[in-house]
Amino acid sequence: MSVKLMQGNEAIALGALAAGCRFYAGYPITPSTEVAEVMARELPKVGGKFIQMEDEIASMAAIIGARVGGLKSMTATSGPGFSLMQENLGYAAMAEIPCVVVNVQRLGPSTGQPTAASQGDVMQARWGTHGDHPIIVLSPISVSQAFSLTVTAFNLSEKYRTPVILLTDEIIGHMREPIELPDFSTIERYEQVVTEPPETYKPYSNRTDVPAMAAFGRGYRYHITGLFHDEVGFPTQRLDEVEPWLERVNGKLERHADDILLYQADYQPGARVAVLSYGATARTARHAVKQLRESGQKVNLFTAYTIWPFPEKAVEELADSVERIIVPEMNLGQLALEVERVVGRRKVKRVTRANGEMITPDMIVAAMEM
Amino acid sequence: MEKRTEIRLAGEGGQGMILAGIILAEAAAVYDGKQATQTQSYGPEARGGASRSEVVISDGEIDHPEVLQPDVVVALSQEAYKKFAGSVRPGGLLIVDEDRVTVDPEVEAIQIPVTRLAQETTGKSITANTVALGALVGLTQVVSRQAIEQAVMARAPKGTEEMNRKALEAGFAIVADIKKRV
Numbered sequence: 001m002s003v004k005l006m007q008g009n010e011a012i013a014l015g016a017l018a019a020g021c022r023f024y025a026g027y028p029i030t031p032s033t034e035v036a037e038v039m040a041r042e043l044p045k046v047g048g049k050f051i052q053m054e055d056e057i058a059s060m061a062a063i064i065g066a067r068v069g070g071l072k073s074m075t076a077t078s079g080p081g082f083s084l085m086q087e088n089l090g091y092a093a094m095a096e097i098p099c100v101v102v103n104v105q106r107l108g109p110s111t112g113q114p115t116a117a118s119q120g121d122v123m124q125a126r127w128g129t130h131g132d133h134p135i136i137v138l139s140p141i142s143v144s145q146a147f148s149l150t151v152t153a154f155n156l157s158e159k160y161r162t163p164v165i166l167l168t169d170e171i172i173g174h175m176r177e178p179i180e181l182p183d184f185s186t187i188e189r190y191e192q193v194v195t196e197p198p199e200t201y202k203p204y205s206n207r208t209d210v211p212a213m214a215a216f217g218r219g220y221r222y223h224i225t226g227l228f229h230d231e232v233g234f235p236t237q238r239l240d241e242v243e244p245w246l247e248r249v250n251g252k253l254e255r256h257a258d259d260i261l262l263y264q265a266d267y268q269p270g271a272r273v274a275v276l277s278y279g280a281t282a283r284t285a286r287h288a289v290k291q292l293r294e295s296g297q298k299v300n301l302f303t304a305y306t307i308w309p310f311p312e313k314a315v316e317e318l319a320d321s322v323e324r325i326i327v328p329e330m331n332l333g334q335l336a337l338e339v340e341r342v343v344g345r346r347k348v349k350r351v352t353r354a355n356g357e358m359i360t361p362d363m364i365v366a367a368m369e370m
Numbered sequence: 371m372e373k374r375t376e377i378r379l380a381g382e383g384g385q386g387m388i389l390a391g392i393i394l395a396e397a398a399a400v401y402d403g404k405q406a407t408q409t410q411s412y413g414p415e416a417r418g419g420a421s422r423s424e425v426v427i428s429d430g431e432i433d434h435p436e437v438l439q440p441d442v443v444v445a446l447s448q449e450a451y452k453k454f455a456g457s458v459r460p461g462g463l464l465i466v467d468e469d470r471v472t473v474d475p476e477v478e479a480i481q482i483p484v485t486r487l488a489q490e491t492t493g494k495s496i497t498a499n500t501v502a503l504g505a506l507v508g509l510t511q512v513v514s515r516q517a518i519e520q521a522v523m524a525r526a527p528k529g530t531e532e533m534n535r536k537a538l539e540a541g542f543a544i545v546a547d548i549k550k551r552v
Binding site for chain 2: 003004005115171175176178280283284286287288290358360361
């Protein structure tokens, strides 16, 4: 292993390759373009396919199709492109097609500011597509973690047959940091294993949380639709078929929360205040908390790597340990809404900034005194 | 906290300031075994416009990855000087291109003819960013001389290694002279 200086976007692309991604479809957009550049260069070397599509609607459709055909797939985009992907993202959730969508957040709404940082798509990542649906959203805090969480994104996506969004930001995407890349052959990859023969195979069996998914073209014939469907995939309106589906699909992530929820809770006995953060802002939070602890103050630090499903039990525990939780984020208060839902508004102090600039350690320190 | 050195390199788009930042961070992280982060800010233009590259170097873990108050500012254009000269921390170092920047009388700056030196040494003014790196490292020792040489060589396009080596050398030489005069 040797140390390399690398951008977060490059590390995401390499993480995808290490996880076994062999198909990429996308439409370049700042600040995510480096992901596409690396995939275009590297995928052909490992027998994979890279396609530049006409837009993000088609990009999302293409990665779903590729995964149905048996290849692990990914796309990367930013704000405006992420908006266009929402419809097909819902299709992937409904049809339970694994895929990874990278959103390198930039300042929005609309075209906004392409080179400015933001964490403004937190709620969109959860609720951007219509209807109740399961989704996993991961957010890295460093270049190294951009690599490792991309691997995790693929594995969770396969394991739970759900789209996974890697929600990063312009800071992590464009920042260069040293990273020691592991040997890709040592990376653990989750693979779908179908044991049923084609004659009895049910792609949407409700007998298990996550029925194995057979790839098309290998003797398994079944129907895929965005309509509510029965266990073999054909449209249905029968409540005795729809309700077990609803229960299984909308509960499958919750029932495996221990496996999916990634976070770090760093407690100090006697602390009365905690700082909770994610993404690039978590780096600022660490800076501020170290500074505070060095000056003799006791502070708890909570970093969420899985932001959806929201780690509510862990945050409840955090709230029990302190009187106030400071939530800094580069938006006007989005994950703070979720913290407030769990612990109550009076316990939460928001620190927000939505002008394209990072939150500074001083802003968090100042919130301690309020 | 561990000692943290913050460097801001600013100029016009096309002067190679972002690349200079990358090379400096590589010298620190890859060749000196330190921690480093490199971030950047630029407008939509490919050339012209304001461009800046920021590097944080530390022996320990770097949390907040951006520059908060730079220990060193390098400004290769008047606009960059105007924008960032005031941001350098008290007691910090301001380095400007003598021929491109008019320094206000009350401002303390190390004035180096970076672009002229690049032109004279290599025949190409585009090596000004490498000259600036030589001067910066010569004055601050923020990374070792060996590390910056290795980092420049690793990034120099094939066939330009000698030219870049000379440019870096010129940067080191001019500040050796300045230090003697001081």
